[in-house]
Amino acid sequence: MSSIKQFQVTFDCADPGRLAAFWCEVLGYVLPPVPEGFATWEEYHGSLPPEKKVQYFACSDPSGVGPRLLFQRVPEGKVVKNRVHLCVRAGTGLVGDERLATLQAECDRLTALGAAHQRTLYADEENESCIVMQDIEGNEFCLD
Incomplete structure (x- = not known):
């Protein structure tokens, strides 16, 4: 029996902060607290020198139930369909x-x-309706 009780989902992306903010809006997740001395994450990121540009950004479920999402900057763009995608359960229990x-x-x-x-x-x-979508960087996800 596995002792693993939590996991995170990691997205490769071009703009970690922007994609994290998008998924916070989708799922009702929250960003970590802004570093002291800054009003927003954008202000903090803007204060960093180019060599310290944000490489990753995370957000989490405020209830602690859902997995943490991590967004990591990668140099290459998305070129093929995701092998794994999120299903956003917007219609659970509803039919027709x-x-x-x-x-x-x-x-x-x-x-x-x-x-x-x-x-x-x-x-x-056999199946109820669902909607296939792409996030702001082209990652596929479903509304089901």
Whole structure:
């Protein structure tokens, strides 16, 4: 039996602070406290010399239930489909038109934050509807 009780999800990205802020808005997560003497993370990051540019940034579930998310800067851009993606459970317990309307409302909210709608998969005999999206750096995720 494994003794591991927690895990974090790590994203490779170009702009760790920006992507962390986006996912905080999506999931209701929080950023760590801003360093003393600075009003915002942007102010703190702006104070750093180029060689100290932010290499990673994390955010966490304020309830402590969900996994920590870590965003790490990498030199290369995203070129292929993710092998792992997050499913944002916006329609849990809902079916049919009610589920689809809830997912669409969440899609509209996330699109306003910079996400991109890729496609809507409509319910069939086996599966309920879900919406495939991309975050602000092109990482795929689902609203389900």
